[in-house]
Amino acid sequence: MDKTTHVGGTDDFNVVFIGAGNIMFGSDEGPWNHSFRFEHKLGLRLKVVAIVDPAVERANAVLKKKRDSFVVSAYQNTRVFKTLDDFVKNMTPKERPRAFVVGSPPMFRGTLQPGRDIEIQIMKHFPGVAMFIEKPAATGPKSEIEQAFNIARRISDSNSICSVGYMLRYLKAVQKMKQIIEENGLVVMATIARYAAAYEAITKPDWWDKSKSAGPIIEQGTHFCDLSRYFGGEVDISSVTAHSLEWDEEAGHLSKLRIDESKIAPENRIPRVTAATWKYDSGAVGSLTHVATLQGRNYSCELEVHADGYCLKLVNPYVQPVLHVRKPGDDYEQTFTFPDDDPFFSEISNWIDIIEDIEEDPEAAQILSTYEDACRTYEFTWAIREASERSRATTLATRRPATSVVEEVLAEEENEA
Numbered sequence: 001m002d003k004t005t006h007v008g009g010t011d012d013f014n015v016v017f018i019g020a021g022n023i024m025f026g027s028d029e030g031p032w033n034h035s036f037r038f039e040h041k042l043g044l045r046l047k048v049v050a051i052v053d054p055a056v057e058r059a060n061a062v063l064k065k066k067r068d069s070f071v072v073s074a075y076q077n078t079r080v081f082k083t084l085d086d087f088v089k090n091m092t093p094k095e096r097p098r099a100f101v102v103g104s105p106p107m108f109r110g111t112l113q114p115g116r117d118i119e120i121q122i123m124k125h126f127p128g129v130a131m132f133i134e135k136p137a138a139t140g141p142k143s144e145i146e147q148a149f150n151i152a153r154r155i156s157d158s159n160s161i162c163s164v165g166y167m168l169r170y171l172k173a174v175q176k177m178k179q180i181i182e183e184n185g186l187v188v189m190a191t192i193a194r195y196a197a198a199y200e201a202i203t204k205p206d207w208w209d210k211s212k213s214a215g216p217i218i219e220q221g222t223h224f225c226d227l228s229r230y231f232g233g234e235v236d237i238s239s240v241t242a243h244s245l246e247w248d249e250e251a252g253h254l255s256k257l258r259i260d261e262s263k264i265a266p267e268n269r270i271p272r273v274t275a276a277t278w279k280y281d282s283g284a285v286g287s288l289t290h291v292a293t294l295q296g297r298n299y300s301c302e303l304e305v306h307a308d309g310y311c312l313k314l315v316n317p318y319v320q321p322v323l324h325v326r327k328p329g330d331d332y333e334q335t336f337t338f339p340d341d342d343p344f345f346s347e348i349s350n351w352i353d354i355i356e357d358i359e360e361d362p363e364a365a366q367i368l369s370t371y372e373d374a375c376r377t378y379e380f381t382w383a384i385r386e387a388s389e390r391s392r393a394t395t396l397a398t399r400r401p402a403t404s405v406v407e408e409v410l411a412e413e414e415n416e417a
Contacts, residue, residue: 012047013352016087016097018118019104020051020059020080023134023165031318034101034132037348039071046074049095053104054082084118088125099130099355106219107212110138110378111147119151119371123158130161130355132348133371136222137164137378139214142386145379152372163351163367164374166226170346172338173321174227177305177312180325181231186307191232191286193224196300199292200256208259211268217388218381221274221290224303225384226369226377227314228288231305232280235380242276242387256295276384288384 015038017024026033038046053059059080066075081087100122102109109118116138122131137148155162168174181188197220206212213219229235245252247261247269254272261269270292277287294300298319305312309328316322323336353365 011045013042013045013099014047014049014095014097016050016052016100017048018052018084018100018102020053020055020062021103021105024101024103025062031342032344034103034344034348035066037342037345038101039074040345041349041352042074044073046071048074048078049097050079050081050087050091052081052084052087056080056082084121084125097126097129099132099352100126102131102133104134105206106134106136106139106214109133110136110151111140111144112150113144113147116140117151119155123154123160128158128160130351131155132163132165132351133374134165135226135369135374135377136214136218136381137371137374139212139218142382145375145382148375148378149372152370152375155371161351161355161367162371163347164369164371165347166223166369166374166377167343167347168223168227168317169230169368170343170350171314171317171321172341173314173317173323173336174230176323176336176338177231177314180310180312181305181307184310186310187282187284188232188280188305188307189284190304190306191228191284192304192306193228193286193288194300194302195221195224195288195290196294197290197292198294198297198299199254200258200295201297202292203258205259205263208261208270209264209268210270211265213270214382215270215385216290216292217274217276217288217384218378221288221384222377222381224288224290224301225381226374227303228286229377229380231303232282232284232286234281234376235286235383236279236281237379237383239279240276240380240383240387241278241391242274242384243391244271244275244388245273246271246392254292271388274384274388276387278383 017035023032024034026036051059051063063075063078063080066072079090081090102118104118108116111117112120119131119133122129138144180186197216202208207219217225248266252272272293273289273291275289277285279285301317303314303317311326313324314321315324321338321341324333325336326333347368350365351367354367
C-alpha cells in the first residue's frame with residue numbers, strides 16, 4: 001500500500017462514513033480500518049464530509065484523533081450526524097457525496113424495515129451513488145433473507161457501483177488459486193475450510209449473543225463460507241447438514257471467557273463448534289469446521305481446494321497468507337508467499353478505480369463481491385446455522401424420552417421399596 005500512487009486529479013472526493021466503529025477506524029482486534037485505506041488511496045483529495053452514527057461521542061472522539069494527525073485535511077470540515085436524514089437536511093451542495101461507506105452493525109442494514117434499511121435510504125436520497133457495504137449483508141432473522149435479495153435487485157436496477165467487503169477474495173493468494181484453476185481447466189471437486197477463532201480476544205458481548213450477532217457462522221465464519229462459494233460455485237442449500245457443540249454440553253466449557261455469559265439468555269448463547277457439509281450444484285462437496293476454542297489473540301484458518309491431481313491449500317489468510325500447491329506428478333508441495341499484501345486496501349482501491357473510471361489496468365479494477373453475491377453467502381450461512389440447530393433439537397428430543405424412562409424406573413423402585 002505504501003507503494004501505491006494516489007488516484008490522480010485535483011477534485012475533492014466526498015465520502016460519507018456510516019458508522020464510527022472498529023471497521024471504519026480500526027481497533028486492536030484486527031487489521032480492519034477503512035478510513036486508513038481511503039487516506040492512502042485518495043491522499044489530499046479525500047474529504048469525509050460526514051460521519052453518521054447515533055453514538056455521537058464516539059464519532060467525535062475518532063474525529064478528534066484524525067484532526068490531530070497528518071490527515072487533518074480529510075476531516076477538518078467533517079460533520080457528525082445521528083441519522084442519514086439529519087445529514088440530508090443539513091447538507092450543502094458542496095458536500096454532496098460521491099460515495100457512501102456503510103460500516104454500521106449488520107443488524108441495522110440489509111432489510112426493508114425502517115431503521116434497518118440504510119441501503120434503501122441512501123438510494124432514495126442519492127440515486128446511483130456508489131456504495132461500499134460491509135459484510136455480512138445483515139444479521140436479522142431468517143425470514144428477512146428475501147428482503148436482502150430485494151435490496152440486491154434494487155441496487156442492480158439503480159446502476160450503483162456497489163461492493164461488499166468480502167476482502168479475502170482480493171488476496172493475491174486467492175487470485176493465484178483462481179489462476180491455477182483457470183489455466184489448467186480444473187473442475188473443483190471439494191473445498192475444506194477450517195476456522196479457529198481466538199475467543200479470549202473477543203470481548204464484545206453482542207458477538208456472544210445469537211439474538212444480536214446471529215451467531216459465529218453468520219457473523220464471522222461468513223468469510224470462509226464466501227471463499228468456499230468463490231471456488232466451489234453455488235451451494236445446493238437443501239443439502240446442508242451441520243452439528244454443533246453447545247455451551248451446556250460437557251465438552252463445551254470455555255475457561256477464559258472475557259464476557260459474562262450469564263447475562264445472555266441460554267437460548268441465545270453461541271455454539272463453541274459448528275461442523276457443516278454440503279453439496280455444490282456442480283456435484284462437488286464442501287465442508288466447514290468453525291471453532292471458538294483458541295486463547296491468546298491469533299486465529300488459525302485454512303482453506304483447501306481439491307481438483308483432479310491438485311491440492312491448493314491457503315493458510316493464515318488474515319495475517320500472512322501462504323499458499324501450498326501440490327500438482328500432478330509431484331508428491332511435494334510448492335509454497336508461495338505474498339508479503340505486504342493488503343486485501344482491505346485492494347477492495348477499496350478497485351471500487352474507487354471503477355467509480356473514477358480508470359482504465360489503465362482494467363484487469364485490476366474489478367468488484368469481486370456484488371451485493372447479490374453477498375446475499376447468497378448470507379443465505380448459505382443461515383442454512384448452516386439452521387441445520388446445526390435442527391441437529392441439536394433432534395439430539396435433545398431423543399435424550400428426553402430416555403431420561404424420562406430412567407426417572408420412571410427409579411420412581412417405581414422407590415415405591416416398591
